[in-house]
Amino acid sequence: MNADWEAVIGLEIHVQLATQSKIFSAAANQFGAPPNSLACPVDLGLPGVLPVLNEAAVRMAVKFGLAIGAEVCERSGFDRKNYFYPDLPKGYQISQLAAPIVGPGRLEVPLDDGAAIDVRIVRAHLEEDAGKSIHDAYAGQTGVDLNRAGTPLLEVVSAPDLHTPEQASACFRQLHSLVRYLGICDGDLSQGSMRCDANVSVRPQGQEALGERTEIKNINSFRFVEKAIRFEIDRQTDRLEAGLPVLRETRLYDAAKDETRPMRGKEFSDDYRYFPDPDLLPVVIDEAFIEAVRTELPELPGARRRRFREEFGLSDYDASWLTREPEVADYFEAATGADGSDAKRIANWVMGELTAKLHRGGLSIDASPVTAGALGRLTARINDQTLSSKTAKIVFDTLWAGAADVDEIIKAQGLRQMQDSAELTALIKDIVAGHPQQAEQFRAGRDKLLGFFVGRVMKATGGKANPRRVNELLKEALGKQE
Amino acid sequence: MGSTSCQGWSNRPMTLFSSLRQLADALGRGDCTSLELTAAALDRARRLDEALNCFITLDEERAMAAAKAADRRLQGGSAGPLTGIPLAHKDLFCIEGWLTTCASKMLATFTAPYTATAIARLQSAGSVTLGKLNMDEFAMGSSTETSHFGPTANPWALQRTPGGSSGGSAACVAAGITAAATGTDTGGSIRQPASFCGVTGLKPTYGRVSRYGMIAFASSLDQGGVFARDVEDAALLLSVMAGFDPRDSTSSTHRDPWLESVPESGVGRLASGSLTIGLADEFFSEINEGEQRIDEARRALEALGIRCRGVSLPHIRAAMPAYYVIAGAEASTNLSRYDGVRFGHRCEQPASLTDLYERSRSEGFGAEVKRRILTGTYALSAGYFDAYYLKAQKIRRLVAGDFAAAFGEVDLLLAPTTPGTAFRRGQLTDNPTAMYQQDVCTIPVNLAGLPSISLPCGPHEGLPVGVQLIARHFDERRLLQAGAAFQQATNWHEARPPLEGAP
Numbered sequence: 007m008n009a010d011w012e013a014v015i016g017l018e019i020h021v022q023l024a025t026q027s028k029i030f031s032a033a034a035n036q037f038g039a040p041p042n043s044l045a046c047p048v049d050l051g052l053p054g055v056l057p058v059l060n061e062a063a064v065r066m067a068v069k070f071g072l073a074i075g076a077e078v079c080e081r082s083g084f085d086r087k088n089y090f091y092p093d094l095p096k097g098y099q100i101s102q103l104a105a106p107i108v109g110p111g112r113l114e115v116p117l118d119d120g121a122a123i124d125v126r127i128v129r130a131h132l133e134e135d136a137g138k139s140i141h142d143a144y145a146g147q148t149g150v151d152l153n154r155a156g157t158p159l160l161e162v163v164s165a166p167d168l169h170t171p172e173q174a175s176a177c178f179r180q181l182h183s184l185v186r187y188l189g190i191c192d193g194d195l196s197q198g199s200m201r202c203d204a205n206v207s208v209r210p211q212g213q214e215a216l217g218e219r220t221e222i223k224n225i226n227s228f229r230f231v232e233k234a235i236r237f238e239i240d241r242q243t244d245r246l247e248a249g250l251p252v253l254r255e256t257r258l259y260d261a262a263k264d265e266t267r268p269m270r271g272k273e274f275s276d277d278y279r280y281f282p283d284p285d286l287l288p289v290v291i292d293e294a295f296i297e298a299v300r301t302e303l304p305e306l307p308g309a310r311r312r313r314f315r316e317e318f319g320l321s322d323y324d325a326s327w328l329t330r331e332p333e334v335a336d337y338f339e340a341a342t343g344a345d346g347s348d349a350k351r352i353a354n355w356v357m358g359e360l361t362a363k364l365h366r367g368g369l370s371i372d373a374s375p376v377t378a379g380a381l382g383r384l385t386a387r388i389n390d391q392t393l394s395s396k397t398a399k400i401v402f403d404t405l406w407a408g409a410a411d412v413d414e415i416i417k418a419q420g421l422r423q424m425q426d427s428a429e430l431t432a433l434i435k436d437i438v439a440g441h442p443q444q445a446e447q448f449r450a451g452r453d454k455l456l457g458f459f460v461g462r463v464m465k466a467t468g469g470k471a472n473p474r475r476v477n478e479l480l481k482e483a484l485g486k487q488e
Numbered sequence: 489m490g491s492t493s494c495q496g497w498s499n500r501p502m503t504l505f506s507s508l509r510q511l512a513d514a515l516g517r518g519d520c521t522s523l524e525l526t527a528a529a530l531d532r533a534r535r536l537d538e539a540l541n542c543f544i545t546l547d548e549e550r551a552m553a554a555a556k557a558a559d560r561r562l563q564g565g566s567a568g569p570l571t572g573i574p575l576a577h578k579d580l581f582c583i584e585g586w587l588t589t590c591a592s593k594m595l596a597t598f599t600a601p602y603t604a605t606a607i608a609r610l611q612s613a614g615s616v617t618l619g620k621l622n623m624d625e626f627a628m629g630s631s632t633e634t635s636h637f638g639p640t641a642n643p644w645a646l647q648r649t650p651g652g653s654s655g656g657s658a659a660c661v662a663a664g665i666t667a668a669a670t671g672t673d674t675g676g677s678i679r680q681p682a683s684f685c686g687v688t689g690l691k692p693t694y695g696r697v698s699r700y701g702m703i704a705f706a707s708s709l710d711q712g713g714v715f716a717r718d719v720e721d722a723a724l725l726l727s728v729m730a731g732f733d734p735r736d737s738t739s740s741t742h743r744d745p746w747l748e749s750v751p752e753s754g755v756g757r758l759a760s761g762s763l764t765i766g767l768a769d770e771f772f773s774e775i776n777e778g779e780q781r782i783d784e785a786r787r788a789l790e791a792l793g794i795r796c797r798g799v800s801l802p803h804i805r806a807a808m809p810a811y812y813v814i815a816g817a818e819a820s821t822n823l824s825r826y827d828g829v830r831f832g833h834r835c836e837q838p839a840s841l842t843d844l845y846e847r848s849r850s851e852g853f854g855a856e857v858k859r860r861i862l863t864g865t866y867a868l869s870a871g872y873f874d875a876y877y878l879k880a881q882k883i884r885r886l887v888a889g890d891f892a893a894a895f896g897e898v899d900l901l902l903a904p905t906t907p908g909t910a911f912r913r914g915q916l917t918d919n920p921t922a923m924y925q926q927d928v929c930t931i932p933v934n935l936a937g938l939p940s941i942s943l944p945c946g947p948h949e950g951l952p953v954g955v956q957l958i959a960r961h962f963d964e965r966r967l968l969q970a971g972a973a974f975q976q977a978t979n980w981h982e983a984r985p986p987l988e989g990a991p
Contacts, residue, residue: 047602050830052582052825053582054580054600054604054701055701057737058734058735058736088824090824097821279865279870280868281873285707285738
């Protein structure tokens with residue numbers, strides 16, 4: 007982006023809470039069931055039904071509040087947000103406007119360069135999700151699936167503390183990481199478990215006052231957050247530079263065209279006529295409840311990242327990468343428990359080969375055929391020079407294919423490196439003797455020919471020789487004078 | 489089964505003027521069966537309903553099936569306090585499998601897939617559901633004239649209204665079709681028609697009876713209650729309907745051992761010597777007709793040893809405008825779900841989503857409902873919210889404060905239920921504010937969420953007059969004991985309308 011301008015970005019992230027039942031009804035809170043099979047009379051907004059708050063949703067919101075160091079409001083309340091839409095059964099959404107359950111807090115967001123920024127969280131409030139309108143399934147008609155209606159949402163609102171698309175994406179990612187750690191959301195972006203709205207404005211560098219902002223709605227991936235915001239910043243900057251105003255509006259990101267465009271005016275309303283929902287009592291949370299939830303808090307991503315850095319000597323980047331997903335961090339830590347294992351090597355395997363293979367196989371790390379213990383032992387065998395990087399890869403592939411024990415694989419496939427054995431010395435002697443011409447040329451200064459001899463040795467040993475050792479022994483055998 | 493005496497029942501429909509306790513005794517003794525009682529009620533309903541129009545739905549098949557089941561329960565010795573007794577319910581209580589219309593074209597074909605908690609409790613106590621009763625559309629009105637299914641007549645004078653919104657319930661009980669009926673009271677919708685029709689009408693404390701399955705008008709004011717022959721019957725029904733419901737967050741967890749003992753012991757004796765009743769000028773200044781009857785009622789209570797004294801409720805003059813803002817605001821969003829998308833009236837051939845909304849709602853709602861939705865929407869709109877909604881809430885707190893202060897000095901309040909007796913049909917339909925004025929003495933009670941009962945206290949020019957008693961939150965005990973004591977000392981509640989077929 008143009009250096010004369012500064013972008014100001016705030017995020018509103020909707021987190022679907024992983025409760026058993028919906029926020030105001032006893033219907034199951036699940037994704038993927040046949041349309042309208044998980045909508046009870048309350049979710050359908052039938053005449054005469056009433057909402058009853060699910061305590062599990064409150065507990066999860068409080069957990070989130072404690073995790074960002076926010077004040078949990080002793081007394082919060084629900085309001086009705088009124089608008090008409092076919093997937094909103096009651097004609098209003100029950101939300102929290104005046105008194106949100108979670109007050110101001112902070113989120114530490116690690117960036118890719120190892121630095122971290124502090125993002126203020128203004129508030130987080132509970133609300134119910136709407137159903138889904140399906141516009142493309144029936145010609146000229148819209149289908150409505152109310153399974154999602156009443157899914158508990160925690161809407162997290164950040165302050166406009168972000169200034170680049172990368173920061174915004176990192177913030178979304180960190181929030182994703184946090185709610186996964188807390189176990190309050192499954193974090194499955196493809197199923198809409200987290201959705202991000204971005205408020206974006208642009209102002210001249212150094213200017214205090216904010217420019218007019220637009221809101222980009224419903225972005226559902228880390229990458230799209232980055233791309234949508236980048237597009238929007240460029241669009242606004244172009245307008246401002248051309249002397250055109252930025253209009254305050256709501257826009258949608260079209261991933262296929264990589265652009266944002268204004269939502270049609272009728273899809274949202276200006277006056278939601280918020281007022282306290284008379285069907286629900288205020289939510290009163292006492293100190294004992296808060297303390298009980300506090301005891302359930304796990305080690306949070308930030309703390310774990312710092313610990314990984316210090317305990318395992320990892321770089322900022324590696325520590326942050328490995329602690330992003332709780333399952334990955336757990337796997338890593340479990341692997342370091344193996345005797346003689348090497349944390350740095352484990353980190354490289356996890357971030358490289360293992361992740362690539364899991365990704366190709368569409369597997370989560372929990373389902374990895376290579377167990378954490380096996381990977382730890384594998385690194386131990388590299389460290390004690392039993393395995394070379396080449397043979398280690400063979401062991402890893404064998405583990406991936408279903409074998410369980412590293413040492414048994416080494417034994418069964420005869421992968422142990424030849425170290426100082428007389429066999430290796432004798433073999434080298436024979437090979438040097440068998441190629442007098444090359445040996446002569448090497449001695450005469452054709453250094454490149456060392457590779458020729460290494461190749462012969464490796465071929466003869468089936469790759470089991472330790473290459474460093476082979477180098478040393480060859481140089482001795484060839485009697486090269488320095 | 490004593491078939492001879494049962495035969496006698498069917499031949500004397502006037503016995504449906506008996507109390508619930510009398511009917512339960514007769515059923516228990518085997519003097520009659522539920523089938524006979526139910527058939528008699530159905531017969532009377534059919535004969536009278538042409539003139540009264542108090543039923544929206546009468547379902548002989550279901551009623552007789554329920555009566556049959558009740559008779560088996562009676563024979564099997566597992567009868568509840570209401571087993572076999574036919575009751576009718578205001579048509580805003582959802583009952584599974586029953587048409588539940590709210591007297592609106594919007595829901596004219598809506599069959600409820602579940603049963604309201606209050607009705608489910610009455611049914612588990614053994615009662616037989618005879619039918620669903622007419623009312624003002626969505627309970628908005630004071631005359632049962634806004635019903636999509638036509639107005640209900642007052643059994644005391646067919647050209648007059650039975651009051652509203654629960655006019656069908658009041659007329660049904662007054663006409664001796666059922667011994668009791670359910671109703672709801674948001675601003676007076678039980679007490680005013682009870683007063684107009686000369687029956688006992690009880691509005692419990694807000695939160696006493698679950699609102700689950702009761703189609704909402706104004707959520708913070710709506711409360712289910714009953715129409716009955718007398719206070720003892722009203723108390724019996726309340727004891728069955730009341731109690732915390734996990735499906736209604738605003739239902740109270742307050743437990744009341746006295747109320748639970750009512751089916752066995754009745755309401756019990758009033759400790760009248762220690763009781764003080766307050767009278768507020770602010771109520772009495774509203775009376776146009778029947779003042780003498782209210783005064784006599786006061787004297788009857790004094791004769792029981794109850795002391796009466798004046799109290800002041802200075803803010804209730806502002807109660808009515810505050811009520812219409814709050815009730816309208818809540819109704820405007822409670823009724824948003826009637827959008828033609830999932831159930832209820834849908835316009836023909838909608839051209840667009842907006843067209844679907846606009847025409848479905850324009851066609852489905854009547855004029856009074858539209859008036860309330862519009863005023864309520866206005867009151868909640870940006871720029872008006874503070875001046876209307878918030879101000880109304882402040883008035884509501886002041887009104888509640890007035891009552892609280894009065895109840896620091898007295899145990900009950902006595903007031904007229906309505907400014908006058910039943911008015912003629914059509915008399916106020918073109919004058920909404922005069923219609924709203926009908927509820928001037930009942931609305932403040934709803935704003936404060938208090939329990940209240942309207943008792944018949946004698947005729948004025950041939951039409952019933954009602955007197956209202958009001959108690960502290962959850963003090964239905966004193967309220968009903970005082971009401972029962974009054975009915976022991978007087979017999980106004982036994983008066984019957986001069987209907988054809990009734991001696």
